Amino acid sequence: MPRVTDDHLTARRRQILDGARRCFAEYGYEKATVRRLEHTIGLSRGAIFHHFRDKDTLFFELAREDAERMAEVASREGLIQVMRELIAAPDQFDWLATRLEIARKLRNDPAFHAGWAERSAELSAATSERLRRQKKAGRLRDDVPGSVLQNYLDLVLDGLVARLASGDTTENLSAVLDLVEESVRQRG
């Protein structure tokens, strides 16, 4: 048997994740069946699930990649910059819709909720760390607890995702984010 190199493994995992992301974006979480995943990825279910245990594991890994990317931006430039970048990436809106489709499942399936939360933790941690630094530097308002500011920004992010995924106009959204930014700032 040929030796499977690390490069080959990495490339194969990448192929699976990229195909799965396209498949979820096109069909939504529920309708991205194993058959459709096979077709979009171009591999058999045996090959796919050799690398990722099941559909949810695949989905969570995509969420983790998102959270990692967003956390980098959030850590450097804050969660509002993450939102500005979302507005500027309409090719991602179909994928974003999957975040909304799983709400019922998140609420009713504790194992799914735990898996999802674990993968999103990195973004929360980055946001909260950045808020702490901003507060220390006197750039953040100090009349409202940091946890409230974080929940506020998380809620605005959810709202933004809902707007973008629903195809509502993105008109004004940049001005809305200016308002949000100003509302967490220390008054000059």
Add this chain to the structure above:
Amino acid sequence: MPRVTDDHLTARRRQILDGARRCFAEYGYEKATVRRLEHTIGLSRGAIFHHFRDKDTLFFELAREDAERMAEVASREGLIQVMRELIAAPDQFDWLATRLEIARKLRNDPAFHAGWAERSAELSAATSERLRRQKKAGRLRDDVPGSVLQNYLDLVLDGLVARLASGDTTENLSAVLDLVEESVRQRG
């Protein structure tokens, strides 16, 4: 044939709408099949679709009822009060999840988007009218256009629905709404 009275018609429509709301709340928009609607409502498809043309017509009528109720509150006390009442009504969270599940359909199905928007127009109109009155009374900040304030509040509402429907903690949400309220107010 017995004469069908208005009372009877109204009661029958009510039975259908209440049953349909429970069915959508339990199964979600996609999985609320005609068979399940028949079962939850307790009437045959013939009887149901005699009153409402199809599943989407039923769904839009429920959305219109929501918008009407919310518009009453928004007109009297503002959209933030609408949100405070949402937080206080956890029995509605399952139904709220349906608003998220249709995002992809809203984006990709123009007829569905138009039908939905038409039913939600009443709430937008009430919010915008209330914002105008508040501005005139000097209670609203005037350094930001009214349309931006309205889009901001709409986005926060979407975010709140996403949070509640996903079963995230409602901790802090009341304080978050205080912050939102303050951020649209005229500074004293």
